[in-house]
Amino acid sequence: MKPFITEPQALQSKIDQEQFSGVIYATFEGRPIVSITAGFADREQRIPNHIDTKFNLGSNSKMFTAVAIAQLAQKGQLQFSDPLSKYLKDYPNPDVRNVTIHQLLTHTGGAGDIFGPDFDANLEKFKNPIDYIHLYGHRKLEFLPGSRFAYSNYGFILLGAIIETVSKQSYYDYIRQNIYQTASMNSSDSYWKTDSIPNMAIGYIQTDRSHFQPNQSRLPLRGTSTGGSYATAEDLSRFAIALQTHRLVNADFLNLVTTGKVDTPDGQKYAYGFRDRTDHGLHWFGHSGGGPGANTTFRIYPQLQYVIIVLSNLDYPAADRLADFMSSHSI
Secondary structure (H helix, E strand, O other): OOOOOOOHHHHHHHHHHHOOOEEEEEEEOOEEEEEEEEOEEEOOOOEEOOOOOEEEOHHHHHHHHHHHHHHHHHOOOOOOOOEHHHOOOOOOOOOHHHOEHHHHHOOOOOOOOOOOHHHHHOHHHOOOHHHHHHHHOOOOOOOOOOOOOOOOHHHHHHHHHHHHHHHOOOHHHHHHHHHHOOOOOOOOEEOEOOOOOOOEOOOEEEEEOOEEEEOHHHOOOEOOOOOOEEEOHHHHHHHHHHHHOOOOOOHHHHHHHHOOOEEOOOOOEEOOOOEEEEEOOEEEEEEEEEEOOEEEEEEEEOOOOEEEEEEEOEOOOHHHHHHHHHHOOOO
């Protein structure tokens, strides 16, 4: 017996029940065993989702940011114990300068989030990490760094700024060259909202069972180090292979990045930009992303050599529900 539900009939029944829109993709030992598409990338034009459709990954982008930080650490260009002040010397709030890279990566720095009225009022101004720092840089810490876990999208914005300082490249150029190109992720990047990206799924906010509203007005101008990369399911499979074959970081740093460091409110662990979980008796590491009109999940089961990838252009928990269903009848 297989440890996951992979039978097309069972998956199709769940897809129909959930009115799912997106891609379900799973591999075993690097070989595809599930490749199912459903729904529309563009509902107005009736363009269906395909296996090469690109989806907004939301917070799955945090994995790329964390691996980038690990690459720089592996090269000896930074240390996880370094404070923010070592790289962002002129950061406006001096208290925040003491937050460490480790604390930013584990959401224990107290840096806070980005969403709210200020975010909504400045959507069209956010092009780079520094634009967020200009808006939020004077803000106080929410709690004593290291004292607890609180999910912080702003913390990963700051990590993007650190990558720019250390690498002397834009965050986007660094990720493109050192993550996407290295992993042969040829259909991945960070979106510009003003660009027309071929094969990119439009995100839809479901207002009721039969009405869907495009999410364009809810997106910042550009994807960031905390969320807003896009990729295909096959590209994320290549990312999984590149991680596990140590093309991105060596074995020690992969273990460091993906092994849980702090407890999360749901009784699981958070590592460095990766969740470290055991669900239904099965251990996996990866991440999920969710926002208006987007929900994606990426899970590597290292002992079993399975990878589950579910990408959706609908609100959370569209993708997470399908991934949970696939693993809910494990043996």
